[in-house]
Amino acid sequence: MDTDGFDRLENRKGTASEKWDAADKLFHGHDLLPMWVADMDFQVPQEVTAALERRIRHGIYGYTFRTESYFDAVRAWMKEHHDWTVRKEWICHSPGVVTALNLLVDGLTQPGDKVLIQPPVYPLFRRSVSHQSRELVTNPLIYENGSYHMDFSDLEVKLADPKVRMMILCSPHNPVGRVWTLDELTAVARLAEKYHVLVVSDEIHGDLTYGAHHQIPFAGLSAYTASHSVVCTAPSKTFNLAGLQISNIIIPDPQLRRIYLRQLGRFSLGSPNTLGVTAAEAAYRYGSSWLKACLGYIGGNADTVRSYIDNDLPELSLVPLEGTYLAWIDCRRLGLDKNELREFMTDQAKLAVNPGDTFGKEGDGFIRLNLACPHSLVLQAMGRLRKAVRAR
Numbered sequence: 156m157d158t159d160g161f162d163r164l165e166n167r168k169g170t171a172s173e174k175w176d177a178a179d180k181l182f183h184g185h186d187l188l189p190m191w192v193a194d195m196d197f198q199v200p201q202e203v204t205a206a207l208e209r210r211i212r213h214g215i216y217g218y219t220f221r222t223e224s225y226f227d228a229v230r231a232w233m234k235e236h237h238d239w240t241v242r243k244e245w246i247c248h249s250p251g252v253v254t255a256l257n258l259l260v261d262g263l264t265q266p267g268d269k270v271l272i273q274p275p276v277y278p279l280f281r282r283s284v285s286h287q288s289r290e291l292v293t294n295p296l297i298y299e300n301g302s303y304h305m306d307f308s309d310l311e312v313k314l315a316d317p318k319v320r321m322m323i324l325c326s327p328h329n330p331v332g333r334v335w336t337l338d339e340l341t342a343v344a345r346l347a348e349k350y351h352v353l354v355v356s357d358e359i360h361g362d363l364t365y366g367a368h369h370q371i372p373f374a375g376l377s378a379y380t381a382s383h384s385v386v387c388t389a390p391s392k393t394f395n396l397a398g399l400q401i402s403n404i405i406i407p408d409p410q411l412r413r414i415y416l417r418q419l420g421r422f423s424l425g426s427p428n429t430l431g432v433t434a435a436e437a438a439y440r441y442g443s444s445w446l447k448a449c450l451g452y453i454g455g456n457a458d459t460v461r462s463y464i465d466n467d468l469p470e471l472s473l474v475p476l477e478g479t480y481l482a483w484i485d486c487r488r489l490g491l492d493k494n495e496l497r498e499f500m501t502d503q504a505k506l507a508v509n510p511g512d513t514f515g516k517e518g519d520g521f522i523r524l525n526l527a528c529p530h531s532l533v534l535q536a537m538g539r540l541r542k543a544v545r546a547r
């Protein structure tokens with residue numbers, strides 16, 4: 156039974172929702188079904204709404220800070236969900252993870268340094284490097300027999316370049332949906348240690364994993380990774396709070412933390428959003444059972460996409476979803492180039508989906524489809540896709 160209301164289709168049109176109100180303009184289409192951008196069409200846990208209502212009734216929204224009980228809630232979440240003991244002072248603020256990535260690249264590398272990413276990957280990794288005028292180095296993931304893995308021999312060659320000072324790890328990986336295993340993370344850590352490369356691990360999707368797949372915080376791997384990495388976390392994807400602008404950048408090492416906090420101060424970003432603090436604390440404190448139900452629901456949506464593809468759309472294949480709520484679909488057998496695929500999705504299928512090439516050229520021929528929506532929307536999206544493919 157859907158007691159959390161995931162089946163209910165909320166009307167988001169006219170709410171200044173980027174996903175719903177900006178899709179047609181951004182994708183140059185008409186009446187597109189918005190299956191793009193990583194936000195959910197679900198209402199947040201009731202306890203979060205109740206906490207916000209209480210806060211709003213107070214009617215005063217001056218500058219705020221994170222209280223002891225905020226830190227307790229974050230620490231308890233990390234312990235319970237990721238078996239990671241986090242100290243209060245490690246938890247640094249950022250309005251968003253992307254803001255933190257920019258501050259970290261700027262503060263922890265020098266002009267002339269290189270930063271490594273693993274495409275196809277969230278496009279703002281690339282931009283957080285280019286915005287600081289650092290040089291980008293890529294270690295593309297390998298797609299083999301329908302699943303992705305890291306190319307460790309290439310990673311070693313790239314990290315051996317003394318100019319490569321930082322690696323931005325996407326863990327779990329957006330868009331390919333991998334939840335890196337202990338062996339994979341340990342191999343990354345070993346190479347990072349060997350070549351003195353700092354790892355910034357973007358774990359914004361870390362709470363969104365399925366079945367036997369569990370997120371392992373990079374800094375929790377060993378004493379070495381604790382002192383040579385930064386872990387970016389947030390309640391924004393987990394609980395659909397992206398618009399409230401709050402994330403937790405966890406930095407165990409005092410020296411790295413000092414540099415990050417200096418960056419926050421430099422750009423006056425240290426004061427959190429009042430409502431964000433309230434919502435995040437309530438989500439971490441009371442949101443476990445909501446999240447469990449939500450992941451079960453999204454898992455059902457993924458099953459629907461898979462069976463649609465298996466039964467009706469042999470031209471496509473769904474990459475196994477271990478984490479995130481983003482389906483990564485291989486459309487290369489349609490035989491379209493990247494511009495034709497974009498046009499096909501917009502003009503024929505009437506879908507707003509993220510084209511694979513926005514994640515790097517390694518994503519050419521793929522699309523990313525957001526599954527955090529009512530089942531009825533997934534059925535509509537797959538119906539539109541089938542009709543368009545059959546009409547070719």
Ligand SMILES: Cc1ncc(COP(=O)(O)O)c(C=O)c1O
Pocket residue numbers: 193250251252253254277325329357359360389391397402
């Ligand atoms: C890997 C990754 N990092 C960061 C973000 C955005 O984070 P924020 O909105 O906190 O800047 C996203 C959003 O989709 C993401 O997928």
